[in-house]
Amino acid sequence: MSQGNVIGAKLLAALQRDLVSEIGIELQSNKAKMIAGMWSEILGYVADETRNPRADHNRQTEAERLFREPAAVEETFNVSLQQIGQQEIEATPERMDVLLAAKFGGGKTVRIERIAGGFSKDSFFFDYEDAEGILRKTVIRRDMPFGPNGYTVLDEYALLQRMYAENVGVARPIACIEDVEFLGQPFLISELVTGITQYDVAEPNKQKRDAIWKQLGELVARLHSLPPERSGLVPAADPQQQLRDYVLWWKDRWERHMVEPSFVLENAFEWLLANIPAHIDRIAIVHADISFTNILVDEGKITALLDWEFCHLGDPVEDLAYFRQFVTDDGDWENFLQSYEQSGGVRYKPENAHFYEVWRAARNTVCCSSSWWGFVNNKYSAPKMAYMGVVLYRRFLKDLALQLDLPPSR
Template sequence: MLIPANRLLDAARIEFARLLPLLADSGIDGSAAQSVAHALGLMQAREAGGVAHVRRQFRQLAQTLDGLGELIDATETRRVIAQAQDMEELAGLEAQWTAALASAQRAVQNANAADVPADQRLALLQTLVDWETADRQAQIGNSVGAIDENATEITREKLTAYLRDRFDDPSLVVTDLHPISGGFGKQTTIFAVEGQSLSGEYVIRRDIGENAGLDTSCHLIHREYPVIRAAFEQGFPAPEALWLDTDHPLLPGGHFIVMRKAGGKVAGNFFGAQSAIPDDLADILADKMAQLHAIEPLRELGDLTDTIRTELWDLPLRDCVERYIRNWYDFYLCEQHTPSPALVALYGWLLDNIPDSSGTPRLIHGDIGFHNFLIENGQMTALVDWEFAHIGDPAEELGYVNVTVGPSLDWQRFMARYQAAGGKYVSPETLRFYGVWAYARNASGANILSTRLISGLADDLKLAILPYLHVPPFLQGAKALIEAELAA
């Protein structure tokens, strides 16, 4: 699969527009920032228009010549235009276009040398200036040098206005604001504010846009919010979510929640930790996982999503897991996606090999790993990003951790600590199964999100890396675990 160049360029232009205000020379005429912006515009317009754009240029030149009547002799230019009608290659058409321009220029030179009345010479000039101006401007498309006032980017000014309106407090001022890179399902922005009604550091977590994100589990922010609140109220170190906003004309864009900023920083990504995990930190992770899995059914969440429903708390564990995997499989097949025979084969294996686990369904975070918990002074301060939260088998969480940070852990010691904190024993076979599922589910999400970039439903440039840097190791990781299971 190749992502179309016009989609990459379109997303690159949007991303660069976001960066322009941060560049020191962004407002200087002829600056490097301005040069890159216009180069992206030219490439995007050329890629998007292609042959059709050049043919349109020929038509508009012909119409302009028709409007000039007898002011110039355009016989040669019309012959060059006619020769281009049968051309299909872009390079050949562009060469013919240059020839047409050269011919038209010679015709004007001849008119300049002729004895033409002043009013006709002025009409010729006006017509040609208007035509050529429009032609050149069409080649660069809309400028990315200026950001639309109605753009969805969060700025200090917009956020200050929003907070003043929300709290009816004109003293509120946003003193710092910066987006957080990383993550593919949400936009995250950290800001600091001073005022009577609100003061300190906070986090905005926002849907990436209408129809752009995944619509399963808790991927939409209005579904994630009650789960975060419920876990926090149970004493679990989830973020302190302060409010949800789905009606925010002063901050156009996706719906969002505002949370109090927790201390610490992310220490790795899905594929592993950035360094070996100290035993004391591994103990904290084991304890917190056991604490999460000990939370009694949160029936107050009601029928929040397809995977958080009242009846799921009382299902046999195997049935609950099968419903979750089938839900994802159906979601993948129904959503716009890039066909993947390998991924469908993985779903077939998973549905044939669901383990018969003992116990009862519990709330699962679904994405525990170094990429989603914050560390400060050797302690975990918060488990963030609950978009994969669902009701399921606690062993799924352990299988996920095993393939993300497992190589950085003394796994036997970790499991002993988890069990000592109240967690259940999980067999190696069950761990491998849920490791395969972790890879398959993340490959599904990556496939769908990257396809939305291709189709134009999403414009987040980082989605372009998913098919190439993420999906292959997901698929290979799942295959290796299945082969290990067969060899066991």
């Protein structure tokens, strides 16, 4: 059987698993709807590959596939069930009670509920009564059996402790559990913070929205003004070398977890290494994933900045350029930038920002490529890994090609 057929069999087996164990049972749940949506898109691209086989892999065939819309799916498949029980341990109340007894002196689980999404970590709401009967509401972030970016909660927890002490919008970290006997992988526990994400969509009042932009600008400026050593990371003597080393780390990860080559990614890394910004105002702690999905707002106040796993030392303009893509109103962007710069942030450099627009797309594409490698090589057969490797990979690669002005020739 060819590699393509093997991969197809894995996809279809995983599809039936989810249809049987998730979608058919609880189609009204958010979890089932999310999985159904992912597989619907995945099958569109699988059908496209089946109907349009490649004679070979070259720049033109990759570009044609990249900019072609996925085909509709009408076929019915009958394949064997594939289980991932040995790869992922279910978080149950019974397991959490064992954890409470072993690590927290006792207690009783009130709620353990998986949070939908989570493409790089598995997240859960975990409410429990402690040994004294006090209700504690927390969030668990657990490493996946194979993650898209190679970062672990062990690294993230140490960073969160430092950032919590610096008052830069981090939920209070409670514990980091390295023992895999409890949930199969290391995980961290943080205090649950109230608030909603996607605040820009939820808040139509401009005055209230402006207040949020001001708070966010102050928060990001405070982060960027911290001495980089406060992160626990060691800055390089040369800012350009700091950035070059970071790009090379991701290039190496892509090359080690590659299912098939990509001329777009090859071109991107060549361009990035040849266009390191010449002027970097300062090396700072960069969050690297600031978006509305990672900002919690409650009653007009920012309560937390979430998902710090991409955090590293680099050019502060990276955070600004990354966040800029999510701000559709120019007035909102100006309000944020004014607050940021007045609070001690660096000057926004459009010439540096373009570099980070290319970088953003390259990094995200590598994450998806690594996820696909993990799925194909049985490191983690969850549907979200296939979704990243098939659907999101193509979206980010298309974004990368457009950033580099590499659309297909016609």
